[in-house]
Amino acid sequence: MRSRWGAVAAYALVAASTQLLWLTFAPITTDAADHYGVSTGAIGWLANVFPLLYVVLAIPAGMALDRSFRAALIVGAVLTAAGGLVRLIGDQYTTVLVGQLLIAVAQPFVLNAITRVAGGYLAEEDRPKGIALGSAGTFAGMLAAFVTGSMMDLHTLLVVQAVVAVVSAAALAVTLRKPGPFAHASETSGLTAFRSTWRDPFVRRLCALVFVPFGAFISLTTWTEALLDPAGVSADQAGLILTANVLAGVVGSVVIPVWATKRRRELWAILVAVAVTAASCLALAVAPGFALAVLVFTVFGFLLLPALPIVLELSERRVGASEGAAASLIWLAGNLGGLVVSGVVGALVDHPAPAFVLMAVVVLAAIPMLRMLRSDVDALPAVTSGGEHV
Missing domain, CATH: 1.20.1250.20 (MFS general substrate transporter like domains)
Structure with a gap:
């Protein structure tokens, strides 16, 4: 097939x-x-x-x-x-x-x-x-x-x-109009599927991981104009910064997840994204400006946005027929992260430097979560060119 x-x-x-x-x-x-x-x-x-x-x-x-x-x-x-x-x-x-x-x-x-x-x-x-x-x-x-x-x-x-x-x-x-040739029926459905999926420590750790970078990304995109305005960045320039960020993320999402899965470097790719995003926030806290913002938003957009498809692919490989429940929990965690982190950063919107430092700290909180996931990810079956898990 x-x-x-x-x-x-x-x-x-x-x-x-x-x-x-x-x-x-x-x-x-x-x-x-x-x-x-x-x-x-x-x-x-x-x-x-x-x-x-x-x-x-x-x-x-x-x-x-x-x-x-x-x-x-x-x-x-x-x-x-x-x-x-x-x-x-x-x-x-x-x-x-x-x-x-x-x-x-x-x-x-x-x-x-x-x-x-x-x-x-x-x-x-x-x-x-x-x-x-x-x-x-x-x-x-x-x-x-x-x-x-x-x-x-x-x-x-x-x-x-x-x-x-x-x-x-x-x-x-x-x-x-027709079912997919590889479709499989879930052994459990409804709340039972969610309970069984949530009981998996690996899924819970993935949700905790997504909460952090997803929350930071939403916060950064939400408050870009307000945080950079004191540095003389106009609304039009803020729009260019966000456009460069998302365009780089589209390219990164096509390239990085496939590369990371093929070489079993999923967590390494997320770690690099976390480190670069934190460094970008610290750089903007010290020297905010249009040129630097375009550079760092482009770089961390290319690296950070692919973290979502990487996590979704890991969940699909882990849970199999319950991937719908796992994906729902991961998206839920990401949106919660966005609401929480954006809300906290919004309280500091008139103080850009502390706000950027706070987002750097939030992003770095993902590192211990990555360490906790390492043994579980190593135990997942690899995807071979022949289409089988080994």
């Missing part, structure tokens, strides 16, 4: 569309506030509802994916498209908020499915590539949001994004 890359490509497009629609207003917050006659804080909530609802819905979405994978994933894609269309019904803030809430509900059903798509439609040796490409799709959606937001007027932007969401949902429905 050969891998069916069409399903992975369609999934990556849907994953990208969820992120594209999530961050629609991030690069145009002030203009959108003026257009709808609301505060910038209200516009911020059009994005902030996503991590909040993810924390609430991560486990229910994972349960649905384990019980009826294709149906649950297609529901997520259709809800994403529906949310994009709802935003076009009226030129009002309330209508846009309803659309964002629909997309936020859909997001866990889409993102939690990444390992199930790879496991069901790709041969064993292709799964690390599939997980990496699916993850790269999410980051590509973020990048597209940053780029297109500054290129189009608001109405055109909403129309184009709705079209992308509808087309990607249709493509996914077509490619998932």
Whole structure:
């Protein structure tokens, strides 16, 4: 049986569309506030509802994916498209908020499915590539949001994004019309699957690990403009910094996870990413500025964002048929990390140097977790070119 890359490509497009629609207003917050006659804080909530609802819905979405994978994933894609269309019904803030809430509900059903798509439609040796490409799709959606937001007027932007969401949902429905040739039924489902998966110390350690770098990344991207403003970095320059960061992350997510899995260097790759990110934060604490920020955000974006597909691939190799539950727990931990770390750093937003130092300390907390994972990762079966675990 050969891998069916069409399903992975369609999934990556849907994953990208969820992120594209999530961050629609991030690069145009002030203009959108003026257009709808609301505060910038209200516009911020059009994005902030996503991590909040993810924390609430991560486990229910994972349960649905384990019980009826294709149906649950297609529901997520259709809800994403529906949310994009709802935003076009009226030129009002309330209508846009309803659309964002629909997309936020859909997001866990889409993102939690990444390992199930790879496991069901790709041969064993292709799964690390599939997980990496699916993850790269999410980051590509973020990048597209940053780029297109500054290129189009608001109405055109909403129309184009709705079209992308509808087309990607249709493509996914077509490619998932039949079960994957490598699909396997879970021995447990529902809360039982989550309990058994959570009892695995390895999964719990992966969740703790993701909490730290994911939280730091969300915090850095959330507060970039505010933390660098005292150093003379403008809003447009902050947008360029974030664009370089995510673009580098897309490239890194395609390249690094596959390389790390092939050479059994998964934890080493994450360790390098952690060290470089911490050093980047310390450098910005000492000498903040546009040129340095572009450099360090590009470097740590290339290294840090691939940590997520690496962790997801490790979980898939460990839990097998319960990969939906494991992926849900990992995404839940990452979003919790984002909420917690961003909240703490937000209290220091008027003091950039201490805020950057705090994020460096938070990132370095991942190092002892990596050490605890070493023996478990070494015990995992390797993925061979023939598609078997050894």
